[in-house]
Amino acid sequence: MPERIDLLIEGNVITMDGDRRVLTDGAVAVRGDRIVAVDDASELRVRYEPERRLGGRRRIVLPGLIDCHNHLAQALVREYALEDYPNIYRVYIPAEMAMDETDAEVSAKFAISQLLRAGVTTVAETTCTREHEEPIAQTVMETGIRCAMARGLGDRTSRLASNYEQIDERSTYSDDPGLLREDLAASAEWLERWSAEGEGRLRPWIHNLGVPSCSDDRFLATQELARKHDSGVMCHINRDREEIELALSLFGERPIEHVNTIGALDDRFLAIHAMLTTDREINMLAEAGTAVAHAPIVCTDIVSAVTKVVSMRAAGVTVGLGCDTVINDLFKVMRIAFVMHGQASGIPLYDPTALTTEDAMTMATIDAARALRWDDDIGSLEPGKAADVVVVDAENTRLTPAYQPVGTLVRYAVGTDVESVIVAGRVVVDDGEVLTIDEGPLLDEAVRLGDKLGAVLGPRRYRPLAEGTTVVQ
Ligand SMILES: [Zn+2]
Structure with missing residues (x-):
C-alpha cells in the first residue's frame, strides 16, 4: 500500500544538497510542513499516494x-x-x-x-x-x-x-x-x-x-x-x-x-x-x-x-x-x-x-x-527539512532545453516563470497566482501610498522627476 502524503512535486529537481544533485525526472514528497523524500519520480510514484500533484513535464523544481x-x-x-x-x-x-x-x-x-x-x-x-x-x-x-x-x-x-x-x-x-x-x-x-x-x-x-x-x-x-x-x-x-x-x-x-x-x-x-x-x-x-x-x-x-x-x-x-x-x-x-x-x-x-x-x-x-543560521531547516531539498519548494514552468523557449538547469535558471529565468510556491508545506502561489494576497485592492492601496510618498519625497529630490510623473505636491 502506498503511503499517504500531501504533495508530490515532480520535475527536474535541483536539490542544492551536499552533493549538489540534480535529478532529471525527480520528485519531492511532502507531508505536513516537511519534505519526506527526494528521489526519482518513478520511485516515489510507487511509494506514495499524494493528495495533490504539482510540477510535471518541463518543470524545474528547486528549494525556496x-x-x-x-x-x-x-x-x-x-x-x-x-x-x-x-x-x-x-x-x-x-x-x-x-x-x-x-x-x-x-x-x-x-x-x-x-x-x-x-x-x-x-x-x-x-x-x-x-x-x-x-x-x-x-x-x-x-x-x-x-x-x-x-x-x-x-x-x-x-x-x-x-x-x-x-x-x-x-x-x-x-x-x-x-x-x-x-x-x-x-x-x-x-x-x-x-x-x-x-x-x-x-x-x-x-x-x-x-x-x-x-x-x-x-x-x-x-x-x-x-x-x-x-x-x-x-x-x-x-x-x-x-x-x-x-x-x-x-x-x-x-x-x-x-x-x-x-x-x-x-x-x-x-x-x-x-x-x-x-x-x-x-x-x-x-x-x-x-x-x-x-x-x-x-x-x-x-x-x-x-x-x-x-x-x-x-x-x-x-x-x-x-x-x-x-x-x-x-x-x-x-x-x-x-x-x-x-x-x-x-x-x-x-x-x-x-x-x-x-x-x-x-x-x-x-x-x-x-x-541566517537556518540551514538546519531550509536552503536545500532534503528529507527532514521544511517543505519550502518552488516550481518553475520551463515550457518556453527561454528555459527549454535546459541541460544545466542551475545555469539556465541563473542566466535566463525571471520571477514570473514561477508556477507554484510552497512554504512549510502550504501552497502559497498556485498557477502563478499569490493565494494569500488579494492583488486587486492591493494595487489601489499601493498607488495611494505611492502618491502619498511622492508628496513627501518629490520635493526632496535633487533631480526633479520627469515631466508627466504624477507627484502630488
Ligand atoms: Zn538595508
Missing part, C-alpha cells in the same frame, strides 16, 4: 529562494530614489518616517507579493521604525512567507565633519544610554514573544543600524541578547565612504575593524553590504564566522564599491544574496551577481570560474540559509 536583506517598509520608495544621489538619508529614511502603520502593512504586502510570486520563500527583514514592527510581523504571518525579522535601530548620534569643515571642526558622536536601555528591553520582549508565536516561520532577530548609529555598549549588549535567545544581529556595515571616513576619524579604525576590536564580531553577526571591505577585514569576518548579506544591485544603486564576494568566499566567509527592496526577484539578483563578479573578478584574470552560476544559486539558497 532566500533573500538575505530587505526593508519591507520601503517597497514603494523605488521610483523616488532612482538616480538621485545621495538617496538613503534624503529619500529612504524620510519615506519611512512619513508612513503610518497601515502604510507599513501595505508596503510589506506589496513587497511580499513580489517576493512570493518570484519564488522567494524566506526574507530577512530589517525594520527601522518601531511603529512598523507589529504590522510587518502580522503581514508576514498572514501572507505565509518565512521571515528572519530584525527590529531595533541605534543609540548614537554622530556627525561627520566634511573635508572642508575639518579646518575648524572634528567628527563627533554622543550616546544615549536611556534610549539603549529602552531599546534593549523592547528587543528582549521581541525575541521572547516571536520565538514563541512565530510558528517556526517568523524568527526574531535584532537590528543595529550601523557603526555611526550604535554605541560599543549596544553592540556588546545585543550580542549577549542574541546569544541568550539563540538569535542573531543584522548590521549595515562598510556600506559607503562617509561611514568609513567617520569610523576612521572617530576610532582610527574601519567599521568592521572597530566591531572586531570591541569583540562584537561573531557567528551571530550578519554584515549587511560590506562593500568597502579590505582584505584585512575579510580575514576578520572569516575568523569570527561572520556572514555577509550581499545585495549586488545596491552597489550600483548607491554607487558604492563592488563587494569583494569572490575574495570573501575564497576566505571562507558565507555570503547570501539580498534583494534590498530595489529588485524583489532573486532570479534577477542571481544574474546580476553572476555578471557583476564575473566582470569584477573573472574577466581581469581570464577566470571563467571566479563566480559561477552554481555559486550564484548557492548564495540564494543554502548559503543564504547559513547566513
Whole structure:
C-alpha cells in the first residue's frame, strides 16, 4: 500500500544538497510542513499516494529562494530614489518616517507579493521604525512567507565633519544610554514573544543600524541578547565612504575593524553590504564566522564599491544574496551577481570560474540559509527539512532545453516563470497566482501610498522627476 502524503512535486529537481544533485525526472514528497523524500519520480510514484500533484513535464523544481536583506517598509520608495544621489538619508529614511502603520502593512504586502510570486520563500527583514514592527510581523504571518525579522535601530548620534569643515571642526558622536536601555528591553520582549508565536516561520532577530548609529555598549549588549535567545544581529556595515571616513576619524579604525576590536564580531553577526571591505577585514569576518548579506544591485544603486564576494568566499566567509527592496526577484539578483563578479573578478584574470552560476544559486539558497543560521531547516531539498519548494514552468523557449538547469535558471529565468510556491508545506502561489494576497485592492492601496510618498519625497529630490510623473505636491 502506498503511503499517504500531501504533495508530490515532480520535475527536474535541483536539490542544492551536499552533493549538489540534480535529478532529471525527480520528485519531492511532502507531508505536513516537511519534505519526506527526494528521489526519482518513478520511485516515489510507487511509494506514495499524494493528495495533490504539482510540477510535471518541463518543470524545474528547486528549494525556496532566500533573500538575505530587505526593508519591507520601503517597497514603494523605488521610483523616488532612482538616480538621485545621495538617496538613503534624503529619500529612504524620510519615506519611512512619513508612513503610518497601515502604510507599513501595505508596503510589506506589496513587497511580499513580489517576493512570493518570484519564488522567494524566506526574507530577512530589517525594520527601522518601531511603529512598523507589529504590522510587518502580522503581514508576514498572514501572507505565509518565512521571515528572519530584525527590529531595533541605534543609540548614537554622530556627525561627520566634511573635508572642508575639518579646518575648524572634528567628527563627533554622543550616546544615549536611556534610549539603549529602552531599546534593549523592547528587543528582549521581541525575541521572547516571536520565538514563541512565530510558528517556526517568523524568527526574531535584532537590528543595529550601523557603526555611526550604535554605541560599543549596544553592540556588546545585543550580542549577549542574541546569544541568550539563540538569535542573531543584522548590521549595515562598510556600506559607503562617509561611514568609513567617520569610523576612521572617530576610532582610527574601519567599521568592521572597530566591531572586531570591541569583540562584537561573531557567528551571530550578519554584515549587511560590506562593500568597502579590505582584505584585512575579510580575514576578520572569516575568523569570527561572520556572514555577509550581499545585495549586488545596491552597489550600483548607491554607487558604492563592488563587494569583494569572490575574495570573501575564497576566505571562507558565507555570503547570501539580498534583494534590498530595489529588485524583489532573486532570479534577477542571481544574474546580476553572476555578471557583476564575473566582470569584477573573472574577466581581469581570464577566470571563467571566479563566480559561477552554481555559486550564484548557492548564495540564494543554502548559503543564504547559513547566513541566517537556518540551514538546519531550509536552503536545500532534503528529507527532514521544511517543505519550502518552488516550481518553475520551463515550457518556453527561454528555459527549454535546459541541460544545466542551475545555469539556465541563473542566466535566463525571471520571477514570473514561477508556477507554484510552497512554504512549510502550504501552497502559497498556485498557477502563478499569490493565494494569500488579494492583488486587486492591493494595487489601489499601493498607488495611494505611492502618491502619498511622492508628496513627501518629490520635493526632496535633487533631480526633479520627469515631466508627466504624477507627484502630488
Ligand atoms: Zn538595508
